[in-house]
Amino acid sequence: MKKLQFLKAGDYMKTITRAKYLDRIIELNGTxxxxxxxxxxxxxxxxxxxxxxxxxxxxxxxxN
Known part of the structure; x- marks a missing residue:
């Protein structure tokens, strides 16, 4: 019988920096x-x- 392996939290998720989108939101600040x-x-x-x-x-x- 084959044993199942599960991924732990953090093993498969990485953060993708979305600087372009964040910069666009920052540009719209104050409007x-x-x-x-x-x-x-x-x-x-x-x-x-x-x-x-x-x-x-x-x-x-x-x-705040």
Whole structure:
């Protein structure tokens, strides 16, 4: 009988830096428009928002 091997968390997932998308969101900072990030499932929309939040926290003092 063949034994199944399972991947541990972190063995197969790597982060892809999406600097182009993050730069575009940063350019739109301060505009009155509503920004909507769309994409297929598991494409990194939440990670992109986390990167944007980290950018805001590191560059602006009054961000909670």
């Amino acid at each position: 009155p428009d509503i920004k909507i990030i769309t994409g297929i499932r598991r494409s990194g929309k939440s990670k992109l928002m986390q990167a944007y939040i980290a950018y805001l926290k590191s560059n602006f003092e009054n961000i």
